[in-house]
Amino acid sequence: MIELPVDRSAPIGLVIADDSFLIRSAVRELVSTFDDVQLLEECPDADCLLEAVDRLNPAVVMTDIRMPPGGDGEGLRVADRLRRTHPDIGVIVLSQHEEPSYGRQLLEGGATGRGYLLKDGVHDRAQVHNSIRIVAVGGTVIDPLMVRRLLAAEKDHDRRLADLSPRELEVLASMAQGQSNATIAAGLHLTKKAVEKHVGSIFSKLELPDEELVSRRVAAVLLYLEGGR
Amino acid sequence: MIAIALPGPSNRTLAALLAIAAALATVAVALARMPGVALPELNLVLRPFGILVPAAIGSLWWRRRPTSRIGPLLIALGLLGFVPALQLTRDPWLAQLGLASEAPLAILQAFVVLTFPSGRLRSRADRVAMAPMLFGILLAVAVLPFIPELRPVDYLSACNNACPPNPVFPGSLAGEGSDLAQRIRIATVLVAGVLMNLPVLVLLVQRWQAANRRRRATLAPFAALSLPVFVARAVNQVALLALALPPSAFIDLTWLTVVGRIAFPLGFLAALLRAEFVAGRETAHLIQRLSADRDRASWAATIAEALDDRSVEVWFSTDDAPERRGGRTWIDVGTEDGRTLAIVSAAASLADEPELQSAVAAATRVAAETGELLDDLRQSRARLVDAADQERRRLGRDLHDSAQQRLVAMRVRLALAHERLGAAAESAGLPELERELDGALEDLRAVARGLYPVLLSRDGLVPALRSATRSAATPVTIVDTGISRHPELVEAAVYFTCLEALQNVAKHGGPGTSATITIGEEDNTLTFTIRDDGRGFDTGTARDGTGLLSMRDRIAAVDGSLSIESTAGQGTTIRGRVPG
Numbered sequence: 066m067i068e069l070p071v072d073r074s075a076p077i078g079l080v081i082a083d084d085s086f087l088i089r090s091a092v093r094e095l096v097s098t099f100d101d102v103q104l105l106e107e108c109p110d111a112d113c114l115l116e117a118v119d120r121l122n123p124a125v126v127m128t129d130i131r132m133p134p135g136g137d138g139e140g141l142r143v144a145d146r147l148r149r150t151h152p153d154i155g156v157i158v159l160s161q162h163e164e165p166s167y168g169r170q171l172l173e174g175g176a177t178g179r180g181y182l183l184k185d186g187v188h189d190r191a192q193v194h195n196s197i198r199i200v201a202v203g204g205t206v207i208d209p210l211m212v213r214r215l216l217a218a219e220k221d222h223d224r225r226l227a228d229l230s231p232r233e234l235e236v237l238a239s240m241a242q243g244q245s246n247a248t249i250a251a252g253l254h255l256t257k258k259a260v261e262k263h264v265g266s267i268f269s270k271l272e273l274p275d276e277e278l279v280s281r282r283v284a285a286v287l288l289y290l291e292g293g294r
Numbered sequence: 295m296i297a298i299a300l301p302g303p304s305n306r307t308l309a310a311l312l313a314i315a316a317a318l319a320t321v322a323v324a325l326a327r328m329p330g331v332a333l334p335e336l337n338l339v340l341r342p343f344g345i346l347v348p349a350a351i352g353s354l355w356w357r358r359r360p361t362s363r364i365g366p367l368l369i370a371l372g373l374l375g376f377v378p379a380l381q382l383t384r385d386p387w388l389a390q391l392g393l394a395s396e397a398p399l400a401i402l403q404a405f406v407v408l409t410f411p412s413g414r415l416r417s418r419a420d421r422v423a424m425a426p427m428l429f430g431i432l433l434a435v436a437v438l439p440f441i442p443e444l445r446p447v448d449y450l451s452a453c454n455n456a457c458p459p460n461p462v463f464p465g466s467l468a469g470e471g472s473d474l475a476q477r478i479r480i481a482t483v484l485v486a487g488v489l490m491n492l493p494v495l496v497l498l499v500q501r502w503q504a505a506n507r508r509r510r511a512t513l514a515p516f517a518a519l520s521l522p523v524f525v526a527r528a529v530n531q532v533a534l535l536a537l538a539l540p541p542s543a544f545i546d547l548t549w550l551t552v553v554g555r556i557a558f559p560l561g562f563l564a565a566l567l568r569a570e571f572v573a574g575r576e577t578a579h580l581i582q583r584l585s586a587d588r589d590r591a592s593w594a595a596t597i598a599e600a601l602d603d604r605s606v607e608v609w610f611s612t613d614d615a616p617e618r619r620g621g622r623t624w625i626d627v628g629t630e631d632g633r634t635l636a637i638v639s640a641a642a643s644l645a646d647e648p649e650l651q652s653a654v655a656a657a658t659r660v661a662a663e664t665g666e667l668l669d670d671l672r673q674s675r676a677r678l679v680d681a682a683d684q685e686r687r688r689l690g691r692d693l694h695d696s697a698q699q700r701l702v703a704m705r706v707r708l709a710l711a712h713e714r715l716g717a718a719a720e721s722a723g724l725p726e727l728e729r730e731l732d733g734a735l736e737d738l739r740a741v742a743r744g745l746y747p748v749l750l751s752r753d754g755l756v757p758a759l760r761s762a763t764r765s766a767a768t769p770v771t772i773v774d775t776g777i778s779r780h781p782e783l784v785e786a787a788v789y790f791t792c793l794e795a796l797q798n799v800a801k802h803g804g805p806g807t808s809a810t811i812t813i814g815e816e817d818n819t820l821t822f823t824i825r826d827d828g829r830g831f832d833t834g835t836a837r838d839g840t841g842l843l844s845m846r847d848r849i850a851a852v853d854g855s856l857s858i859e860s861t862a863g864q865g866t867t868i869r870g871r872v873p874g
Contacts, residue, residue: 085695085699085703087699087700087702087703088699088702088703090703091702091703091704091706091707092706094706094707094710095706095709095710098710098713137748137752138752161694161698161739161742162748163739164748164749164761166749166752166753166757166761184698184702185702185705185732185735185736185739187702187705187706188702188705188706188708188709188728189709190709190710190713215764218764218765219764291757291760291761
């Protein structure tokens with residue numbers, strides 16, 4: 066994961082939503098250590114979150130995937146709704162489900178400014194910080210931990226994945242996390258051209274249609290990891 | 295369990311009637327022992343037989359088929375069978391009475407045969423057939439006073455050329471007149487013999503043709519035993535009255551009559567036994583077919599086939615009660631405590647076959663009760679499984695909502711503390727705590743997922759199985775031939791069965807085993823196959839371990855079926871089907 070430059074002059078406005086008081090206060094404490102992030106509001110449910118978004122116009126929303134009253138997928142629905150009402154707001158969905166299909170659903174309407182993080186990884190301060198900053202500028206984040214675990218599990222069962230070179234696997238993991246070719250190149254210390262070559266090779270080995278757009282590329286890779294091949 | 299609830303005869307009535315029959319038989323034996331009887335041995339056997347046997351078989355009929363008049367008619371035939379024995383006396387009046395009774399008794403016999411098995415004249419043709427008989431018999435009796443010497447119609451009652459004189463014969467008619475009367479008598483008896491027997495035979499042939507196979511099975515022994523007496527009587531009368539045969543020929547003909555008379559009542563016994571046998575067989579057959587047929591809508595067709603009656607209709611307790619039209623036989627099928635299970639409607643003619651009504655009632659009852667029990671069993675299984683699933687799901691949620699949230703929050707604080715402490719965190723043992731906590735979170739997630747997979751209700755069976763088998767110990771390939779969504783209980787049953795099967799593969803398959811799960815759909819029936827290339831086992835000797843048993847229970851709860859094939863060394867294949 067690469068470090069983004071910190072801009073203290075214009076802090077990123079953040080609203081968090083989680084029905085658990087414990088999680089809210091832990092996240093609050095975590096976020097308070099980020100110089101360029103300003104916590105605007107904490108919400109226990111979706112209604113409060115949507116109201117706070119209208120009122121405070123944050124740059125990023127970090128929401129639990131499930132909240133009262135529905136109890137499942139509330140966070141995903143909020144993300145989908147904000148895509149239409151507030152296309153500039155970045156949304157990070159915190160989820161306990163290590164399932165690529167949830168990530169894919171989040172990106173279905175477009176990957177711009179969307180992040181899917183596992184709750185198990187929320188303690189990773191750098192990752193949360195980076196994810197907030199990436200979605201704030203329209204980037205895409207899929208939890209690297211989930212991607213790593215999925216790749217590890219699939220590699221045992223899938224001959225095509227086993228055919229990938231270690232470098233290609235690294236590139237694939239970065240692709241699955243939603244990184245652009247430039248970001249991948251910077252992260253892995255490669256030239257952009259070398260990354261493009263690896264991407265082409267991965268797509269042909271996995272028999273996936275080559276996707277130019279990062280958003281569609283993430284979805285294709287996630288679908289692959291779901292086992293929907 | 296049958297609609298007809300007419301009480302049969304009481305024991306006292308039957309006992310009284312049989313006692314009278316026994317008394318009359320004793321008197322008949324005494325008459326047969328009188329001097330001058332032509333064939334004393336035959337008379338000794340045949341006279342009491344003709345009284346006791348019809349009375350006994352009639353009693354049995356009356357008891358078994360209280361709605362039929364055959365029983366009382368046979369008893370009447372038995373009791374009246376005493377009267378012809380009076381021919382054996384030397385008293386002219388009594389002998390005259392005995393002789394005159396032969397013809398009316400023959401008519402009663404014909405009536406019983408014609409109206410078998412109900413004992414009632416059902417159609418106009420039946421009534422028309424009886425008319426010429428009555429006329430012929432009346433004429434034959436009417437000319438009796440004009441014959442000087444009482445001469446019996448068969449050799450059984452022959453008086454060895456010492457017949458008593460006719461007490462009412464007017465002396466003035468001696469010669470010409472009496473010859474004429476004798477000729478009239480012969481003519482009428484002949485004509486009546488033909489008129490009596492022909493329509494009965496024609497109607498019986500018609501009835502035979504109209505009867506279905508099952509009725510013929512009952513009619514055949516009856517016809518074979520009860521009809522010869524009519525033929526024998528006709529032949530005998532023609533021979534005795536119209537032909538001048540030597541006495542030895544009469545004795546041969548008498549044997550013919552004897553056989554016919556003995557066989558006549560036995561035909562009714564045979565019919566009854568045959569009907570009961572057929573009914574017993576039909577009961578067993580129907581129970582088998584109905585119980586095996588879970589689709590009650592086709593029961594009417596099955597019963598219709600068994601009864602050879604296309605008009606059969608069946609109502610169940612869940613249907614609206616039918617309007618009970620007349621001209622049909624209605625069978626109420628109920629439980630022992632009086633609850634109606636079903637109502638069967640069949641053709642009116644079934645009223646003559648109470649044994650078959652009982653057969654239908656018994657079979658329908660057994661099958662309906664079995665079906666209800668099976669339904670109850672399946673429903674209660676489904677309820678149990680569903681309750682267990684709900685509980686698992688609730689537990690899974692609770693784990694997420696309480697323990698996991700708490701641990702996640704703790705993990706965040708621990709990370710923050712780690713950062714604040716810097717180098718001191720190492721010596722405080724924080725990294726180890728963090729690893730422990732990560733492990734606990736990982737374990738918790740695995741437990742929650744094993745309890746109830748979120749993907750199952752969200753994305754369906756195949757994605758849930760893909761997710762669950764992703765990190766399985768055994769490499770699993772999932773082949774989805776394209777299935778739609780099914781009720782949650784059904785999807786959960788198949789899901790957990792597949793996982794259970796994979797656990798068995800991991801446990802017993804041996805190293806290097808891989809498995810393939812194929813999920814498909816046929817006519818809204820979900821089909822699934824779990825095939826592995828492991829060690830396999832001998833299905834004959836392997837005990838139904840808890841794994842297999844719980845799989846079967848799960849699948850049975852959703853009305854599905856499961857089969858397991860395995861050969862030692864060649865892997866195991868589990869196949870299942872669940873109706874959608």
